[in-house]
Amino acid sequence: MEADDDKRYKVRAIDLHAWFGTSHSLKGITMDLVDRHVTAIIGPSGCGKSTFIRCLNRMHEVVSGARAEGTVLLDGENIYASGIDAVLVRRRVGMVFQKPNPFPTMTIRDNVLAGLKLNGLRTRDPDALVERCLRQSALWEEVKEQLHKSGASLSGGQQQRLCIARTLALEPEVILMDEPCSALDPIATAKIEELIHELRGKYTIAIVTHSMQQAARVSDFTAFFYLGELIEYGDTDSIFTKPSNPRTEDYLTGRFG
Amino acid sequence: MDLAGYRRRRLVDLAVRGACVAATLVAVVPLVLILGYIVVKGGAALSPAFFLELPKPAGETGAGMANAIVGTLTLVGLACAFGVPLGVFAGIYLAEFGDNWLGTVIRFCSDVMAGVPSIVSGLFVYALVVVPMGRNSAIAGGLALAMLMLPTVTRTTEELLKLVPNALREAALALGVPEWRTTLWVVLRTAAPGIATGVVLAVARVTGETAPLLFTSLNNNGWADGIDQPTASLTVQIYQYAGSPFEDQQAQAWAAALVLVVVVLVLNISARILVRHRVAGAR
Ligand SMILES: Nc1ncnc2c1ncn2[C@@H]1O[C@H](COP(=O)(O)OP(=O)(O)O)[C@@H](O)[C@H]1O
Ligand SMILES: [Mg+2]
Numbered sequence: 415m416e417a418d419d420d421k422r423y424k425v426r427a428i429d430l431h432a433w434f435g436t437s438h439s440l441k442g443i444t445m446d447l448v449d450r451h452v453t454a455i456i457g458p459s460g461c462g463k464s465t466f467i468r469c470l471n472r473m474h475e476v477v478s479g480a481r482a483e484g485t486v487l488l489d490g491e492n493i494y495a496s497g498i499d500a501v502l503v504r505r506r507v508g509m510v511f512q513k514p515n516p517f518p519t520m521t522i523r524d525n526v527l528a529g530l531k532l533n534g535l536r537t538r539d540p541d542a543l544v545e546r547c548l549r550q551s552a553l554w555e556e557v558k559e560q561l562h563k564s565g566a567s568l569s570g571g572q573q574q575r576l577c578i579a580r581t582l583a584l585e586p587e588v589i590l591m592d593e594p595c596s597a598l599d600p601i602a603t604a605k606i607e608e609l610i611h612e613l614r615g616k617y618t619i620a621i622v623t624h625s626m627q628q629a630a631r632v633s634d635f636t637a638f639f640y641l642g643e644l645i646e647y648g649d650t651d652s653i654f655t656k657p658s659n660p661r662t663e664d665y666l667t668g669r670f671g
Numbered sequence: 672m673d674l675a676g677y678r679r680r681r682l683v684d685l686a687v688r689g690a691c692v693a694a695t696l697v698a699v700v701p702l703v704l705i706l707g708y709i710v711v712k713g714g715a716a717l718s719p720a721f722f723l724e725l726p727k728p729a730g731e732t733g734a735g736m737a738n739a740i741v742g743t744l745t746l747v748g749l750a751c752a753f754g755v756p757l758g759v760f761a762g763i764y765l766a767e768f769g770d771n772w773l774g775t776v777i778r779f780c781s782d783v784m785a786g787v788p789s790i791v792s793g794l795f796v797y798a799l800v801v802v803p804m805g806r807n808s809a810i811a812g813g814l815a816l817a818m819l820m821l822p823t824v825t826r827t828t829e830e831l832l833k834l835v836p837n838a839l840r841e842a843a844l845a846l847g848v849p850e851w852r853t854t855l856w857v858v859l860r861t862a863a864p865g866i867a868t869g870v871v872l873a874v875a876r877v878t879g880e881t882a883p884l885l886f887t888s889l890n891n892n893g894w895a896d897g898i899d900q901p902t903a904s905l906t907v908q909i910y911q912y913a914g915s916p917f918e919d920q921q922a923q924a925w926a927a928a929l930v931l932v933v934v935v936l937v938l939n940i941s942a943r944i945l946v947r948h949r950v951a952g953a954r
Binding site: 471473476478501502503504505508509511513515516517518519528529532533534577580581 | 770836838839840841842843844845846847848849852853856857860861863
């Protein structure tokens with residue numbers, strides 16, 4: 415039974431707490447991400463959504479004074495166990511940030527290869543890898559003539575897809591997205607959503623979003639966070655049609671948040 | 672409405688503006704005069720021989736300062752070799768790990784060092800290097816200049832690293848890049864043009880230094896046999912020839928001054944170009 419669950423759930427957070435200095439931002443989250451499905455995380459600002467996903471690839475601890483406690487199983491292995499290298503965890507669990515952040519000193523091509531190059535890793539056919547990742551992130555047709563231009567020369571939406579391509583180049587198993595569309599216009603947003611659809615089935619994805627519609631469109635499962643706690647978690651359809659917790663319902667109907 | 676008040680305001684405005692223009696002129700005119708004087712006096716003494724020949728006894732024609740030109744380049748090169756890596760690493764330390772008492776102490780020392788008179792750094796290196804070695808050398812001169820560069824390079828590096836957006840650091844860390852590689856290849860790389868600007872400005876400053884070289888690299892009438900030998904430099908040569916009773920040596924000093932001014936000017940302009948490129952690159 416345990417083993418079956420570990421197979422079904424790519425990532426399992428168990429009683430996960432997080433602090434910024436003395437402020438307790440995540441108060442015991444227990445929640446699983448289903449393998450090769452999309453999980454949306456919703457909730458009002460400041461409820462700990464970003465903090466939660468940053469705990470899943472050990473990015474939380476890079477903020478000075480920040481600290482996490484609890485268990486996060488990745489394929490059944492606790493990434494917070496002593497002796498686990500955060501650097502290796504982050505190569506398996508990629509992350510896309512709210513504000514597109516391509517490396518401004520690098521070309522588009524080098525941005526895609528950045529994870530490999532900066533880590534001193536080699537690949538047999540970098541050009542093929544660049545093309546594959548850019549195709550996967552639906553950016554290839556737009557940039558194939560200008561691979562040697564600066565990544566900063568692209569539009570916001572293109573930059574965000576470049577960041578997704580950069581993440582894909584490391585062949586992660588899990589991709590965490592923190593409000594990836596909140597800085598983008600509706601057309602760029604639609605492209606990213608389409609892209610998430612394409613990636614579903616290959617990668618385990620967790621996406622934080624402020625948009626209920628987006629959660630409904632892209633996700634299989636939805637988690638509702640409130641004040642650092644997980645209030646409700648289930649498949650997206652039932653959360654949106656018949657939430658069991660009144661606070662979830664209040665949030666979904668726009669009564670607060 | 673209040674016409675008298677308006678007139679008075681106009682008058683005060685005019686007077687203040689006039690005073691500002693006058694002050695600017697007073698400040699700029701001497702600069703222009705000095706530059707003009709150097710160009711006229713130095714230009715007259717400038718010849719191919721100046722760049723190609725060694726100094727000769729007074730009265731002989733065709734003397735030059737080839738050794739002093741090479742010497743200045745050597746000294747500045749050594750100063751960079753000692754000062755830039757040290758300053759950049761100190762700056763990295765301050766920016767990345769300097770939020771503690773040690774960082775505060777280093778920052779304070781660096782600021783104090785920036786205010787130390789340059790002759791003191793010459794004396795310091797004299798006591799520390801020249802005396803034990805038993806002779807003056809380019810190494811000692813380079814060290815003295817490096818001491819002067821160090822505070823500028825350190826603080827420039829720190830300031831510019833702190834300007835690099837945290838989002839870039841996080842982008843690299845999230846790709847599983849270890850912290851030290853992130854610092855070197857992302858943060859430092861992004862700040863590199865700005866740091867280069869700071870280095871060029873520091874170089875421009877020490878290129879014109881005389882005092883710290885008097886006890887350290889001293890002077891040499893011919894080629895130095897190595898960086899462990901007394902070495903000629905444009906500034907020390909100017910200092911000696913300017914006090915010479917011989918007219919042709921005085922003329923050489925003017926020529927050397929002109930070369931020095933041009934070099935420093937070129938360095939300053941290239942620093943500006945670097946800045947412009949940085950701004951353009953950031954867009
Ligand atoms: N860098 C930080 N330093 C201190 N407190 C922080 C920091 N980032 C977030 N917090 C606090 O942690 C809580 C959760 O924040 P966050 O996870 O960013 O919320 P969300 O992503 O849901 O908007 C908030 O109360 C916020 O004020
Ligand atoms: Mg957030």
